[in-house]
Amino acid sequence: MATIASQVVFHPTVSQTLKVCSTTLGRDKIYRAVQYFSRFLAWYLLSKGHKIQAARWNALKNHLAIGRKLMRLGKPMEHLQAALRASQATGPAAEQITTIGRQLGYFGYLTHDALVWANTIKFVNLKPSTASRVGKLANQFWLAGILCSVAFGLLKAGRLANDAKLLQGTGPWTEKGVEVDRDVKLQAVTAQRESTRYQFIVDLLDIWAPATNLGLVNLNDGVVGIFGVISSLMTLRLQWIAVNGKK
Known part of the structure; x- marks a missing residue:
């Protein structure tokens, strides 16, 4: 069991992910992907009439947006x-x-x-x-x-x-x-x-x-959310390559 746990914890992918997450840009793009996915999911759930579940994801979206603003205070x-x-x-x-x-x-x-x-x-x-x-x-x-x-x-x-x-x-x-x-x-x-x-x-x-x-333009939150997820993952991929030196 200890050997299996060690293989999981020290797996190269885990180590590479931690390296990306240790960078401000890496964390920001992960948060951004989750933020825009939450935006899409909140819109989808609301369109299906699931107001309580939609409110949960909408709250996550709003709090991630606030957190990302704090992370970007020095970027101007x-x-x-x-x-x-x-x-x-x-x-x-x-x-x-x-x-x-x-x-x-x-x-x-x-x-x-x-x-x-x-x-x-x-x-x-x-x-x-x-x-x-x-x-x-x-x-x-x-x-x-x-x-x-x-x-x-x-x-x-x-x-x-x-x-x-x-x-x-x-x-x-x-x-x-x-x-x-x-x-x-x-x-x-x-x-x-x-x-x-x-x-x-x-x-x-x-x-x-x-x-x-x-x-x-008049795009709904679902479309904007999906676009945001895709662009976030594309930028995160570049950061992954920059940090780990491989695709």
């Missing part, structure tokens, strides 16, 4: 630093502008979201009209950040597609060293294209949450 400065670094970097102007826009959008979102959290726990007392305005601004900044990220993805995908065509179409490659160099560059471009497409899908899934909160 991270995005402000990233915006400053992007402004000092070299590269295509359009990609640089959209990168700065994305970081500033998330800076504004998380800054206002911190005020929402402070008001929710009664650390500060905002008037209902002020609290509503702050929440709306948070969602507007969130949406702006995602839109900039989508624009960046489209611009970068187009540039990388042209780079790949140039590398594939140039030839003939008679010198072995030159051919190897071409293949290395092509592999790097291919990896960047895959990464860009991956983030683009995440952005397309995430954009509906602030758009729904602002009333720009």
Whole structure:
């Protein structure tokens, strides 16, 4: 029995999971996945008339949302630093502008979201009209950040597609060293294209949450919840690879 317990406790998957959970981003994405799943399940149960069970999952969703706001209190400065670094970097102007826009959008979102959290726990007392305005601004900044990220993805995908065509179409490659160099560059471009497409899908899934909160679209909590679960798991997968070095 002790051997079986030891094999379970020290199983590589358990150790890898603990490594991911030891990071703030890993915990946040796990909490986010559960939060959005709770949002979906609460909507589903309520649509079936199970009000008591729905209230339970709705409460879990709300408390996870509050907890995640607390975990993100320091992140606005991270995005402000990233915006400053992007402004000092070299590269295509359009990609640089959209990168700065994305970081500033998330800076504004998380800054206002911190005020929402402070008001929710009664650390500060905002008037209902002020609290509503702050929440709306948070969602507007969130949406702006995602839109900039989508624009960046489209611009970068187009540039990388042209780079790949140039590398594939140039030839003939008679010198072995030159051919190897071409293949290395092509592999790097291919990896960047895959990464860009991956983030683009995440952005397309995430954009509906602030758009729904602002009333720009009319998606129910079930659809928004499922989209949130998928994007959370996709981001969690990237963190898993970053921490454990494997897919």
